[in-house]
Amino acid sequence: MSEAVLQLQDVETYYGQIHALRGIGFEVREGQVVALLGANGAGKSTSLRTISGLVPARRGKVTFAGQDITRMPAHRIAQLGLVHVPEGRRIFKGMTIEENLDLGGFCVLSADERRRRREAAYAMFPILAERRHRDSSLLSGGEQQMLAIARALMAKPRLLLLDEPSMGLAPILVQEIMRTIRRLNEAGTTVLLVEQNARAALRLAHYGCVMETGRIVLKGDAASLAANEALTKAYLGA
Template identity: 60%
Template sequence: MSEIALVLNNLEAYYGKIHALKGISLEVPQGKIVTLLGSNGAGKSTTLKTISGLVPAASGTVEFYGRNITKEKAHNIVALGLIHVPEGRRIFKDLTVRENLELGGFTLKDEKLRRKRVEHVFELFPRLRERQKQSGGTLSGGEQQMLAIGRAMMTEPKVLLLDEPSMGLAPLIVQEIMRIIQQLNSEGTTVLLVEQNAKVALKLAAYGYVLETGQIVMNGDSSRLRQDERIVKAYLGG
């Protein structure tokens, strides 16, 4: 039995006045990719935001390597090694590509280390190196997603929360992004992947949870979920 990186225990949260999470429990084992599926408004993004501290939990707990981080502030969670790449990438459009990456490494105290990590991201995404002096807003959608992931990798997090990395991207680019996620995972990063594109997500992940109106309605190994009739009907366009 491998170590559990992230555990949600009966997590509840409100998004404005909406009771968005009605008791979510899930586990992300260390070194694995786990996916969270569900349609629009099911509560996938809110789940990630509650983990990373952007949305306060109403009840329940979030545990990160056994440590209760439910009430921790968002900016403190980053330093623990948990990074959330939000939906829509949210790169700083008027800052340069390089500045975006540097800010990803804001918590690093050592300027040299920060420079080294920027280099490392450039090795991972050579296209970002070519564009390092351009402002983030001039990048294509796929490049912006690479920048968002690269920015998250600056602190070399233990766990990466990815919210819809395939959104709005052409199929070829989606494949490239998924290949990168796989590579990061094989290098040791644990991933909780939120996706609407269930086909892609289930190919990548070892385990999946299905979310409907703020509750987990199904979970299991990806291979099993791929064959489940209800999943095929609802999310795989079968």
């Protein structure tokens, strides 16, 4: 068994008075894809935001690659190789694709290295290469998601947090995004994936956690979760 690259222990997060995470704990092992599932408002995005330091945890402990990152500022966490692709893609409209990618490589000081990584990203997403000097707001939803992932790859992440990459995409594009994530994972990137589209996520993931009102109510390997009848009824709509 590979070692845990990310570990959460009894993590609690508040937004003001609202108790958004009520003590969650799980781990992500090196090389895995772990899916975080659940309905709207269950705390999936908050979990990712807490891990990447965008919101502070009130209690509990987050460990990344053996280092306690619970109180670390977001930019330091990113520099350690834990990169978060936030919900809604958040690409920089009005900037070209190339400028968007350069944000991902912001902490890479060498321009040559940035160029090499850009070329690697273009090789992975040829659609972006064709339009590298075009305004990113002209991309379709699926292409914007590709750009958001490519931007994160510029930082050579050890662990990639993906928040709802399939949101608002046509089924055929959802498949393409999922294939992309599998490719990344096979190339060695560990992925923590938040999805509403549980069926698609479980096809891809090794392991899954199901959240409900700020708690993890079910954990298990992806195959057993996909076979779980109660879960299938609640989240897969079948």
